[in-house]
Amino acid sequence: MGALLKTVGYGFLLVVLSPLIVLALALLVIYIILDYLILELVSIPMFFKGKSFKHDDALTLKLKEKIANAKAYQEMKEAQVNAYQQSLVTPSPIPTSTIPPTPDSTTHSSSPEVSEVNAEDVTKDLDDHGGNNNE
Amino acid sequence: MSKLLTFLPLLIELNQKEKRAIGIIAAIVLCVFLLLGLLVRLLLAVKDRKGRKIDEYMYDLVQYNLITTPVQFRSYVFRRESKNLYLFNRWYIRILILTGIGLSLYVWLVLKGDFSVILQIAKEFFPVITWPTTEMFGIQLISDWPQLAQRPIIHPDLNGFITYVAMLVTLIVSIKLICSAFVYYAKIDRSNKMSSKAFGKNLDNLANGGGQHHGFD
Numbered sequence: 001m002g003a004l005l006k007t008v009g010y011g012f013l014l015v016v017l018s019p020l021i022v023l024a025l026a027l028l029v030i031y032i033i034l035d036y037l038i039l040e041l042v043s044i045p046m047f048f049k050g051k052s053f054k055h056d057d058a059l060t061l062k063l064k065e066k067i068a069n070a071k072a073y074q075e076m077k078e079a080q081v082n083a084y085q086q087s088l089v090t091p092s093p094i095p096t097s098t099i100p101p102t103p104d105s106t107t108h109s110s111s112p113e114v115s116e117v118n119a120e121d122v123t124k125d126l127d128d129h130g131g132n133n134n135e
Numbered sequence: 136m137s138k139l140l141t142f143l144p145l146l147i148e149l150n151q152k153e154k155r156a157i158g159i160i161a162a163i164v165l166c167v168f169l170l171l172g173l174l175v176r177l178l179l180a181v182k183d184r185k186g187r188k189i190d191e192y193m194y195d196l197v198q199y200n201l202i203t204t205p206v207q208f209r210s211y212v213f214r215r216e217s218k219n220l221y222l223f224n225r226w227y228i229r230i231l232i233l234t235g236i237g238l239s240l241y242v243w244l245v246l247k248g249d250f251s252v253i254l255q256i257a258k259e260f261f262p263v264i265t266w267p268t269t270e271m272f273g274i275q276l277i278s279d280w281p282q283l284a285q286r287p288i289i290h291p292d293l294n295g296f297i298t299y300v301a302m303l304v305t306l307i308v309s310i311k312l313i314c315s316a317f318v319y320y321a322k323i324d325r326s327n328k329m330s331s332k333a334f335g336k337n338l339d340n341l342a343n344g345g346g347q348h349h350g351f352d
Binding site for chain 1: 165167168169170171172173174175176195196199200201217218220221222224225228309312313315316317319320
């Protein structure tokens, strides 16, 4: 019943707003014609340069290249972070009790807080040195 | 409105036949609204489907952070769709312009600039329909089925042929342009909605356990 009333309401709205809808469509059609005229004028010099909008796929190719680069960069970053975290989690074959404590041993701790910080460091390094493809 | 209020007591004193007539009219009006409502629902579904076409090329751009702000999102969709509009409609508009030029040349060279001949042929192509009306409560209301006042007159000569071809071309191009305008509006509307949705900080994502993400629904 609610859906039926909603449909009737849509019909009523269409009747009430039909002049505005017709006006909006007419303006859009005028916009299409203006768009055509402007791009047609722009395409005239392009024609003499041996180019056209249809064959001007430089932007598309550049964009595809950018997407591929961004994808590869993201995959590489994830793989490196995963590998680094994996190396932190994997137990050492030498018992830790036999290794004498060193002053900087806390940096190799496998506590979750420190490993997260280290993973972030790796990500930061990649950002610094891996080349930013977001331009 | 004042006329209606004047005749309001009459509504109470209507006999059974008049009440039944008013009931039938109300049912017909309701059916018309229902049909129009179904048409609107269909158009909204088509708009939604056509709008989703932008997802095909915007998804990767958003996913890999090549587009990072709502302004960039809207601007890219606008530029791309404007170019698409030109590419899809250029030959229709060119044919329309060529038809107009051809018709003008014909009128100028053969009919000595007398455009009224062409206009008369075009006018007579359409039937003239009159709606019988009657006055009820001070308002003119349609009281019967429409009557054919004048049948379409076909002109089987060169003038008629040229006019009909020009009319047909105009009709086809107009339908094509209106459809393109609708599709363009659907895409721009979706880009406006999704630009804020894809980059906005939405707490629903956190509540659902998905965290902050860029994407389309």
